[in-house]
Amino acid sequence: MNADAQLMEHMMNPQNYGEIENSDATGIGKNPLNGEKVVIYLKVKEGDDPIIEDIKFQAIGCTTTIVAGSIITSEAKGVTFSRAEELIAITLGMLDNVPPEDAACSEMVALALKAAMDTYLARQKDSDFPMISYKITTDCTPKGEMDNESTI
């Protein structure tokens, strides 16, 4: 990842990092290959097209995941679910154009956001609906390290 000024700002001061106590929904994006994960917490304003009033994230992952979480949650804060769905689609659509290790991090954040929104919608019908967790499909192991990969 090349570090320009904007990226540096997200690295030094990640936006929306942490938990929301009494959140309306949470969701997980997970890398099944190495145990990395992103959790997204939402505070939602009810409506036909609900609005993400507040959003926070936590991660077990690398710096790229933190940067992706900071950028995507900043974009998603204050928008409707429809707009957030577009944001997720745009993010997932760009994955082919970035290195696999960066793609996996962005996918994990996008899927965590989707999981949180889907959890929220499912709980409108069934308040006991469990938190949704989606697994990423991108392998973040850089080529050449595949044989040596052993960390969690």
Place this chain on the structure above:
Amino acid sequence: MKVLFKEVHELFLATQFTGFMSQTMSRLSLYEYANIFFKHLTWLENDFIKRGEDYTYSVEQVPIKVTHISHMYSDIIKRIDSIESKLDRCEDRDITFRMLSDLTYIKSVIAHLPEESVEYAFNTKREYPNVELTDEARDALTIFLFEETYKEYELIMVYNYSKAHSSNAFLNRIFQVLVDESFFHLRSFGQMMADMGILGVPRSIMEEVYKFDNLEKFLKDGIQEEIGAKEECKRLAEAVSSSSEYFASFFTFINNQENYHIALMQEALEHISPK
């Protein structure tokens, strides 16, 4: 009590990271005070454990980007004031008496520490004093410092939690050494981040990272992570060797220290599951 615990944790972080910014002798005082606040945290933690109460290491983001160090000193003093007002939430009067005595003294000293401009720690220049870094070395070092500074803080808290929940003297000795080692690494990397103008805020650690069920698996994974960290140090030493002999030898030194950490974890592993 949980709010008190969280605020003491945040005070520890604010003081520790202010120490990274200082370029004067104040740094040493701040490191000592951070140690004392960390000790307060462990006292309160022990009180939770004695009473069988659950707790977490969750903290709010601690803002540290300031132009002058006096802004952080004011912030630290405000944090201490808030903690003092909540000390009665801990029923163990011996703990709160000791804490109050420390806090009162530290507050009085911090109020008189000299002013320093600390804009350099956040200017994102990514230059290291008296060292010519290639673009490749600069990028590698940047990513390494962000990854490892967080990792060392995480390790301090993980080993501390493990120690707090173990009554096994053999394991506790190992956990304490690993806490101390991680403090040394955190401080080395934190100072480097400040020197390069990229000092970042400390991030909260997810509960499942330190509240693990399986110590054996944790140690095995930890050994693999240390091996990974060794490789990273080796790569970094190679990347920066043409730019700086100092950096190359520093990362070789860190790389070799990882051997000691691995040996300690292997010792712990053999202790809990002898062959």
